[in-house]
Amino acid sequence: MTLMVLGISVLVTQLMLGAAMLCCTWRVLRGPRAQDRVVGLDALYVCGMLLVLTFGIRSGTAVYFEAALVIALLGFVGTAALAKFLMRGEVIE
Amino acid sequence: MTPEAAALPWIVVVPVCLLLLIGAGLTLVGAFGLLRLNSFYARVHAPTLGTSYGMGCILLASMLFFSALGTRLVIHEIAIGAFVILTTPVTLMLVARAAMHRDRLEGQRGVPQAARPD
Amino acid sequence: MTRLLPHPLISLGILLLWLLLNQTLAPGPALVGVAVALFGGWTLALLDQGRPRLRRPGLMLRLAGQVLLDIAQSNLTVARIILGRRANSSAGFIHIPLALRDPQALAVLAAILTATPGSAWVEYDAEAGWLLLHVLDLDDEEVWIRLVKDRYERPLLEIFA
Numbered sequence: 001m002t003l004m005v006l007g008i009s010v011l012v013t014q015l016m017l018g019a020a021m022l023c024c025t026w027r028v029l030r031g032p033r034a035q036d037r038v039v040g041l042d043a044l045y046v047c048g049m050l051l052v053l054t055f056g057i058r059s060g061t062a063v064y065f066e067a068a069l070v071i072a073l074l075g076f077v078g079t080a081a082l083a084k085f086l087m088r089g090e091v092i093e
Numbered sequence: 094m095t096p097e098a099a100a101l102p103w104i105v106v107v108p109v110c111l112l113l114l115i116g117a118g119l120t121l122v123g124a125f126g127l128l129r130l131n132s133f134y135a136r137v138h139a140p141t142l143g144t145s146y147g148m149g150c151i152l153l154a155s156m157l158f159f160s161a162l163g164t165r166l167v168i169h170e171i172a173i174g175a176f177v178i179l180t181t182p183v184t185l186m187l188v189a190r191a192a193m194h195r196d197r198l199e200g201q202r203g204v205p206q207a208a209r210p211d
Numbered sequence: 212m213t214r215l216l217p218h219p220l221i222s223l224g225i226l227l228l229w230l231l232l233n234q235t236l237a238p239g240p241a242l243v244g245v246a247v248a249l250f251g252g253w254t255l256a257l258l259d260q261g262r263p264r265l266r267r268p269g270l271m272l273r274l275a276g277q278v279l280l281d282i283a284q285s286n287l288t289v290a291r292i293i294l295g296r297r298a299n300s301s302a303g304f305i306h307i308p309l310a311l312r313d314p315q316a317l318a319v320l321a322a323i324l325t326a327t328p329g330s331a332w333v334e335y336d337a338e339a340g341w342l343l344l345h346v347l348d349l350d351d352e353e354v355w356i357r358l359v360k361d362r363y364e365r366p367l368l369e370i371f372a
Binding site for chain 2: 002003005006007009010012013014016017019020021023024026027033034035036038039040042043046047049050053054056057058059060061062065068069072073076079080082083084086087
């Protein structure tokens with residue numbers, strides 16, 4: 001009973017986060033401008049990180065935590081670099 | 094689900110489920126805002142739903158679940174939370190400033206020319 | 212004391228983060244964490260950003276609580292705007308004159324405003340102290356200006372005095 005309730009909640013959570021990722025992906029693909037795509041990508045990696053955490057809850061192992069931490073770190077660096085690119089058209093000057 | 098979770102008491106399971114669903118719901122609404130809102134500056138607000146309480150609820154659920162599962166305090170999720178809370182304003186401000194810079198260069202209408210009112 | 216620990220709060224934060232990631236309080240990792248925290252503080256001192264002088268810890272806690280409440284409330288407001296029928300009606304820019312000048316206090320204010328759904332810091336004019344803010348539900352400009360100035364700027368002025 002407990003397993004079923006938990007399993008269904010985690011499944012619904014994952015479906016919702018998956019739908020959120022689809023919304024973000026749509027924004028990345030459609031734009032219309034470069035800054036819209038960057039904001040979409042920023043939201044996409046946060047949703048992805050949360051999805052990885054829920055996989056951790058499903059499997060009951062802490063391995064997924066590290067993956068989520070790496071996604072959070074790289075997402076920040078990536079968005080910062082892209083914002084720099086938007087500003088000047090180059091990442092390295 | 095992992096079979097060990099069957100031994101969890103209801104007093105843990107119910108909050109974990111509720112927190113997961115609320116967190117995912119907020120994140121989904123925020124992502125939906127990315128579709129729904131029609132100007133770039135309005136869309137900057139949408140992801141903060143996911144990065145504030147959306148993420149907070151899911152991290153809290155994860156902490157509760159693993160603490161109850163392992164019968165010891167598991168709170169390393171706080172590291173992710175602190176990191177995301179610190180970095181989200183920075184990235185959003187960088188992107189908003191870059192967009193403002195581009196809009197002014199392109200001469201878009203409806204964009205203030207300076208922080209000082211004219 | 213100042214030489215050894217130029218930024219005590221940041222060193223403490225690094226140590227806590229280290230212990231959290233290692234998930235232990237054993238002496239070995241804790242000792243490495245102390246070393247990392249000390250080096251972190253020294254590195255930051257080399258960058259010479261100036262030390263913020265924080266006053267009134269009670270007010271800091273109250274401000275933090277207020278921010279948590281406000282973020283929860285604006286989560287609901289923004290969710291309602293996104294799901295509501297008139298999603299795109301009232302977004303807009305406002306200009307706010309700020310009395311705050313300390314760069315670190317301004318950074319905190321920027322983080323608070325941007326982390327709150329519904330308001331985003333766009334630009335700051337350092338010479339005249341004007342802030343350009345974008346808000347999602349701009350019904351009354353005066354209300355937003357009062358909110359930023361009374362609720363966040365005044366406590367920050369006292370904390371970073």
